[in-house]
Amino acid sequence: MDNENQLIHARKEKLGRLLEMGTNPFPTKAERSHQIKNILDDPGASIDNKISLDVVGRIRSLRKMGKASFCHIEDETGKIQIYIKRDDIGQEKYKIFKQCDLGDFVHVKGFVFYTQTNELSIHAEEFTFLAKAIRPLPVVKEKIEDGKKVVYDQFADKELRYRKRYLDLLLNPEVKETFKTRSKIIKMMREFLDARGYIEVETPILQPLYGGAAAQPFVTKHNKLEMELYLRIADELYLKRLIIGGFEKVYEVCKDFRNEGMDRTHNPEFTQIELYEAYADYNDIMDLVEDMLAGIAHEVCGTLKIKYDKHIIDLTKPWQRRPMLELIKEYAGIDVENSNMDELLAFCKEHEIELDVKNFGKIIDEIFKRFVEDNLIQPTFVIDYPKEISPLAKSKPENPQLVERFEIFIGGLELGNCFSELNDPIDQRERLESQAKQRKLGDVEANEVDEDFLEAMEYGMPPTGGLGLGIDRIVMLFTNSHNIKDVILFPQMRQDSHNE
RNA sequence: GGGCCAGUAACUCAGUGGUAGAGUAUCGCCCUUUUAAGGCGAGAGUCGAAGGUUCGAAUCCUUCCUGGCUCACCA
Incomplete structure (x- = not known):
């Protein structure tokens, strides 16, 4: 594996396994019947009649257990939990699901239900890869505590946030x-x-x-x-x-x-x-x-x-509409209108205002910047x-x-x-x-x-x-x-x- | 450009002269309603870079790189 990051290496191995199993990790087409927010807003029909819906999105949390797993997938409109059980989707499909990582894009077909903890979720009947991520997203976890969201290990490095804005957008809502x-x-x-x-x-x-x-x-x-x-x-x-x-x-x-x-x-x-x-x-x-x-x-x-x-x-x-010279009088205490050039230059020298060009306008501008601007809230x-x-x-x-x-x-x-x-x-x-x-x-x-x-x-x-x-x-x-x-x-x- | 601060694993951080650490993540095993899932085990690092001091440097010194805050500059 040379100097390749072990996390990337592990994901490439999963990619290889998917190909061996005859699964295309990057298909050209994605089925979507509902955006996630639509389901969260109005789950009614699907719950009552177990009508299947197609959702797509990115895996944002993942809890794999032995023969059943939970994950959240997110599209632009929101996040919803997926419940996926081996005995429902079949051994082969569950093995494919196990190649998932945080950040992968997937399609899920299933019906809406409430879990024991009363979270609206989708019970998966089918599972498809839409795109495999081979580079790990920074791991950010969150928890609701007393109704407030607590974020653990927030993606906070300003340099990284600016250089890799796509991660910033993804990880800092x-x-x-x-x-x-x-x-x-x-x-x-x-x-x-x-x-x-x-x-x-x-x-x-x-x-x-x-x-x-x-x-x-x-x-x-x-x-x-x-x-x-x-x-x-x-x-x-x-x-x-x-x-x-x-x-x-x-x-x-x-x-x-x-x-x-x-x-x-x-x-x-x-x-x-x-x-x-x-x-x-x-x-x-x-x-x-x-x-x-x-x-x-x-x-x-x-x-x-x-x-x-x-x-x-x-x-x-x-x-308020305030003449510039009036504001200077108020904040700098100098009546520039009735001052001559020598007096203005003396004022600047006294307050260590450096001037590269010495004319009436520039001097006034400098005095304004020094004394007035910050006060204009x-x-x-x-x-x-x-x-x-x-x-x-x-x-x-x-x-x-x-x-x-x-x-x-x-x-x-x-x-x-x-x-x-x-x-x-x-x-x-x-x-x-x-x-x-x-x-x-x-x-x-x-x-x-x-x-x-x-x-x-x-x-x-x-x-x-x-x-x-x-x-x-x-x-x-x-x-x-x-x-x-x-x-x-x-x-x-x-x-x-x-x-x- | 000046001052102050920071850069250690993918992320968040500890480590101030004596064998590079933690949590999360990853990998392996277990786990069919979990949600920071859990249990057991394992692997993972040019300690921003280059020089220097020292028996020995993540740690001290110098220079440089990158960023943050701030002052200066900036219609």
Whole structure:
């Protein structure tokens, strides 16, 4: 057996025995008359008349005795106990059954009955292999004690759970619930927007120029075209081209890619929903975000007072809308609006805030992050950002230093970002050129000028409200998850050195 | 990138300088209503990797790998 694991070896031997007995361990077809939940919900007819049912599933527990055995099999809908007796299915079939292991897929034909301990079970009349597992599942056992489920030897190693998510899903049922909820949230977002007359679109992931956010991209290459391409960091500039093209309400559920650090709220590929609505402004979009997220919370969490970490978060509308500079005054104690550059720099030095680029916008942004963000537990629209850090947003008429922009914070998580979109092509060109200059000065996250996008805007773009919402973080909030890895099925991991 | 913690059997873990352990799982025998099934017996390990100290290292030291938490970074 060399260095082959003895557990795998034992299962391969059973596989061999099945073949010797003329049994196909991997047949092409499976008979199923009922999903397990149907039987658990309504066992009546089969019990009374011993009508045979066909169920399929995976063996999740196994208690083999001399001439009779019990096991539980599980399909996507639930788990049911099987009682299998030699004298009922015959010596040959029982011998085949004895080659079963935890994790095998099987078919059972039988009728429903209650055991002595009053557990609804299936009395097997036929037994068939559907697929043999040759690698053992981690052994997790559970027991009901005082009505509560006690789990023994839980599959808990986070690294294994993330790397082998299929095992995590199988062995930690609450994980499956999280991802069902994720699916539901995205579905509800689509329904919400569709009902408002939005259409869903798809725009390029491979882009010759990246833009729409301040971030570093992943770079790739098209062989035949001999050109560099970037994986998109945002969808913004393409969706705006669609607004220019005459669509008035568009959205895209999009994977975006940012080549930056990873932590509990950042994965290099993440999912946003971006939407653009012509003739709307950022106030309209705030209303939309409130309606959409409160509606989802109501449906998914069953309440508007949701629990996240140590907090109870009240999503009852309306949510507070607070100017960024006002929040800075409140939490950092500095009136940035009436401070000059020297005073701002002195403040940063005093609080050891490091600045790579020294302009009004960046400084304010840094102070905000340091002093304010973590305090924004209850839903808060932070409104009116500095112009320098918002090159795609329209200036406020009464204060051109600020733009009509908001970010929505809940539970200390930044969930989304929105502008009254800049639609003045002259102003837009100046802003992008200013960004390009910042880039030359060493700001690796500033974008280059996208001439094709500017040309599109020169043909005329209506006033538009635009939004990007981080779906992963919204799922974190609504499932009380505290790491983005827990809401992404296959989070980014380093190469596994054990498996080389 | 910094700090702290962890990596020992398939899973969950004990083992702080002297022959690698337990429970579950596996294998064999017994067991026809069990459910963390039970009884008896057996086998199973590059102790994350590589160096070093030592008569002797899972254990002490160094470097590295992987992960977790946290800080920094990050629209």
